[in-house]
Amino acid sequence: MAKPNTPITEHLAYLLAQANREINRQLELRLSKEGVPVEQWRILKVLSDGSGHSMGELADAVLLNHPTLTKMIDRMVSDTLVYRVQDPNDRRKVLMFISDRGKVLSKKLNSLAVDQEEHILESYGDKSTSELKRLLESLIDSSN
Amino acid sequence: MAKPNTPITEHLAYLLAQANREINRQLELRLSKEGVPVEQWRILKVLSDGSGHSMGELADAVLLNHPTLTKMIDRMVSDTLVYRVQDPNDRRKVLMFISDRGKVLSKKLNSLAVDQEEHILESYGDKSTSELKRLLESLIDSSN
DNA sequence: CTTCAATTCTTGAATATTCAATATTTTCAA
DNA sequence: TTGAAAATATTGAATATTCAAGAATTGAAG
Numbered sequence: 001m002a003k004p005n006t007p008i009t010e011h012l013a014y015l016l017a018q019a020n021r022e023i024n025r026q027l028e029l030r031l032s033k034e035g036v037p038v039e040q041w042r043i044l045k046v047l048s049d050g051s052g053h054s055m056g057e058l059a060d061a062v063l064l065n066h067p068t069l070t071k072m073i074d075r076m077v078s079d080t081l082v083y084r085v086q087d088p089n090d091r092r093k094v095l096m097f098i099s100d101r102g103k104v105l106s107k108k109l110n111s112l113a114v115d116q117e118e119h120i121l122e123s124y125g126d127k128s129t130s131e132l133k134r135l136l137e138s139l140i141d142s143s144n
Numbered sequence: 145m146a147k148p149n150t151p152i153t154e155h156l157a158y159l160l161a162q163a164n165r166e167i168n169r170q171l172e173l174r175l176s177k178e179g180v181p182v183e184q185w186r187i188l189k190v191l192s193d194g195s196g197h198s199m200g201e202l203a204d205a206v207l208l209n210h211p212t213l214t215k216m217i218d219r220m221v222s223d224t225l226v227y228r229v230q231d232p233n234d235r236r237k238v239l240m241f242i243s244d245r246g247k248v249l250s251k252k253l254n255s256l257a258v259d260q261e262e263h264i265l266e267s268y269g270d271k272s273t274s275e276l277k278r279l280l281e282s283l284i285d286s287s288n
Numbered sequence: 289c290t291t292c293a294a295t296t297c298t299t300g301a302a303t304a305t306t307c308a309a310t311a312t313t314t315t316c317a318a
Numbered sequence: 319t320t321g322a323a324a325a326t327a328t329t330g331a332a333t334a335t336t337c338a339a340g341a342a343t344t345g346a347a348g
Contacts (some may be wrong), residue, residue, distance in 0.1 A: 005254060008189045008205070012264060012273065013171050013257070015181075015280040020164040021207050022287045025159050038157075045152045048273045055327060059337055061152070063165050068305055092326040094314045110149060110215045113157070115166065120156060132279045135272055136159040142268045199297060212335055214298055236343045238298040 024122075031113040034105065039064060039072060041080075041113065044098060044106040047082060052095030054087065081105060167217060167264075174256040178249065183216060188242060188250040191226060196239030198231065228266060237275065262287070 008014050016091055024038060042062040047053060053061070059069045073096065076082045081102035087093035098106065121129055152158050166265035172182055186206040190198060197205070203213045217240065220226045231237035242250065265273055 005189070005192065006258070008186055010277070011257065012165050012261060012277060012280075014186070015284070016160065016164040017207055018158040019280045020285050022284060025162055026287070027157050034260070042152055042158070045149070048149065050270060056325085063161055065306070066327070067307085067329080071304080074328095080171055090314070090326085094327065101249055113155065113213050114150070120283075124283055128279055128282065132276075132283065133154070133156060133159055135276045135279065136156075136163045138272065139264075139268055139276065140166060143170070193330070200295090209336070210297070211299080211337085215334080216297095234296085240295065 025114065026119075027116050030116055031109060033112060034108055036105070036109060040076060041095075041106075041109045043069075043072070044077065044081065044109060045103055047096055047098035048103060048106045050098070052087070052097050053087060054093045058091075058096055076102075079081060163173055170263075172258050174260055175253060177256060178252055180249070180253060184220060185212075185250075185253045187216070187220065187240075188225065188253060190244055191240055191242035192247060194242070194252045196229060196241050198237045198239060200205065200237075211220070220246075 027038055031038060039062060046061045057068060059066050081097055082096055082098055085095045085097060087095045175182060175185055181208060188204045199213060203210050224243055226240055226242055229239045229241060231239050
């Protein structure tokens with residue numbers, strides 16, 4: 001009688017991976033106009049509040065592992081998009097700041113990202129989008 | 145006056161990445177009991193319908209790029225979880241099948257994955273979960 | 289038929305990510 | 319105050335992923 005196991009497409013973990021992959025692909029496509037990976041957009045966006053963020057804080061915020069972030073920041077420092085400053089209050093820490101060049105790029109990237117959000121709003125709908133966001137936030141909350 | 149740009153945590157792309165990362169991390173943790181990465185669970189699950197799936201079909205289904213899948217399948221063939229058969233109708237294609245050993249493992253993995261879904265249902269709620277799934281499916285649909 | 293473009297999968301080299309170990313600084317208990 | 323443990327960031331080696339190119343087969347137009 002072969003019990004028809006739950007198809008993979010009904011697992012929440014799979015649906016999230018699929019949706020994430022698709023939306024990320026679209027965003028990637030837009031950001032590629034500026035030759036920047038999604039992670040760098042996130043980094044610039046977080047740093048564009050102008051204050052210094054430690055590497056640990058930043059790694060959490062941009063969803064990257066520590067060593068991966070370190071190496072990506074190395075590249076961004078070479079591109080003079082960000083710079084390191086040792087935290088004077090705790091010298092184990094490094095504070096990251098966005099440069100002027102970084103700010104300029106960040107603005108361009110933001111408008112590309114906003115483009116995408118608007119495109120989603122159009123095809124997916126205002127109501128669904130905000131409802132989805134609400135549910136995702138609450139899922140993330142409930143996972144801590 | 146410094147226009148307070150949309151925080152990254154309000155972007156759908158970011159919320160999806162964050163939720164996906166968290167749920168995936170939890171699933172990874174459970175599957176690690178059998179020493180198997182999430183992608184292999186997906187592969188085994190798709191193949192456990194018993195029929196042959198081409199590499200291209202499989203790559204789409206399990207959300208992996210072609211070359212990445214090829215190399216992962218190489219490992220799984222070594223572990224005798226799956227095997228390749230040339231498609232007799234189109235010899236460009238390779239059909240993948242699950243082995244008996246693969247079926248046994250697949251069952252164990254499924255129960256670990258079901259565990260997780262149940263855990264999510266408990267902490268997140270029945271209603272929210274099914275509503276989230278519905279919205280994700282519809283987002284994926286609207287992206288094609 | 290024959291040839292050329294398209295499809296499917298794999299390979300090898302270039303890149304990127306991860307794990308474990310290391311260096312530095314801070315914290316805190318004895 | 320000292321010394322051990324914890325916290326923070328980086329490094330180097332091992333591993334995995336990706337990009338571009340290649341091999342095999344099919345399709346289809348002339």
